[in-house]
Amino acid sequence: MTSRPLLPMADQPPAERADAARNREALLRAAVRMVDEGGVATLTMECLAARAGVGKGTVFRRFGSREGLMAQVLDVSERDWQASVLAGPAPLGPGAPPWERLVAFGESRLRTTLLHADLIRAADAHGARSVAAASFMTLHVRHLLTELGVQGDLPLLATALLAPLEVPVLVQQVDVEHLPVERLVAAWVDLASRVVGRGPA
């Protein structure tokens, strides 16, 4: 028997090999570039591989699927946004009263979603939302609802508040029905105030 790693450390799956890490980084960088140069649609897996100077198999080995890749690309911007919710300036970040934070959250999320609509869709593709992003938002809204003293099935109420901010809904309203974003924001705030059971400061 060969000896297992001398430092158990934890039993993290053995860690990534240096060349693998380099390739992942190169691919991700290339992907980001392609996306914001030509849009999501122009990024094909084969072409990305070529650009990054690796074989197609490598792309799939690193990211599993186009969807997985897109999720990583999205993560870059999404992480910033989450940070500003968690620790940015009020009213989106902490410091403001919960109702103001909720309103700020809704508007900010609505605009962000619209901005990255294509990417979010590509990262979602088959319909299984990236657990990470969704659960972050659910938790946050749930937390604010708690602070507001809302009674009821909080997890599901949070989901209900988040649902109208999903890509398909917003895209339909903005791109097909040509509703102005301000109206959507106002309607969402109205919805939130009904759910909370009283709103305006």
Place this chain on the structure above:
Amino acid sequence: MTSRPLLPMADQPPAERADAARNREALLRAAVRMVDEGGVATLTMECLAARAGVGKGTVFRRFGSREGLMAQVLDVSERDWQASVLAGPAPLGPGAPPWERLVAFGESRLRTTLLHADLIRAADAHGARSVAAASFMTLHVRHLLTELGVQGDLPLLATALLAPLEVPVLVQQVDVEHLPVERLVAAWVDLASRVVGRGPA
């Protein structure tokens, strides 16, 4: 110049040729069969063509895309459902007071969506909801809200009520989080009662 059709009738685009109509029907029948025998995933365009005894090009000529085909397949069941909302027995159909109808609508739609989740997704695919189905529901909810004397941006309020009944949301809750359907129904009714501003009979 050749003479145009002798009976103008209306200027409907010349109407479908007999062979075309036959093929459309054969294809649709075959598609329905394949879907409820093997599930949505087993239906490939080429295979469908073969089954119906036509060329692949014909399938695309008739339905435009896989998505378009699926929309037609879905339409078969969806039409029945719409009929029962419009003219079926109360409380889903007319006759019951608006609040009871709204509750019945929510529960019925929730269960129906879950039942046809795959098909709805396949018919939606790129994310552009079939205008027909969506606008039917929006109109209906809007109508009920009006009857209930709800004030505000009705079209958007209706959308907000419909959003948590969308496939991705429900599938996430049921298949990933394993929440029981009854709880989803209860939460939706709660949401509706908040939006309406008082609910229980």
Place this chain on the structure above:
DNA sequence: AATGTAAACGGACCACGGTCCGTTTAGTCG
């Protein structure tokens, strides 16, 4: 019946996502 034409047909063809597997290489151990 013969003719003309717009529509329908079919299947070869293309692009893209995803898989497979034989080959190469990083990192480790003696």
Place this chain on the structure above:
DNA sequence: CGACTAAACGGACCGTGGTCCGTTTACATT
């Protein structure tokens, strides 16, 4: 430093959705 192994690599290959275009066919007009 040489040997060994698990991991990474790359590109040929496959299935599927979708397009294209030369050929066939329904129907109307004479």
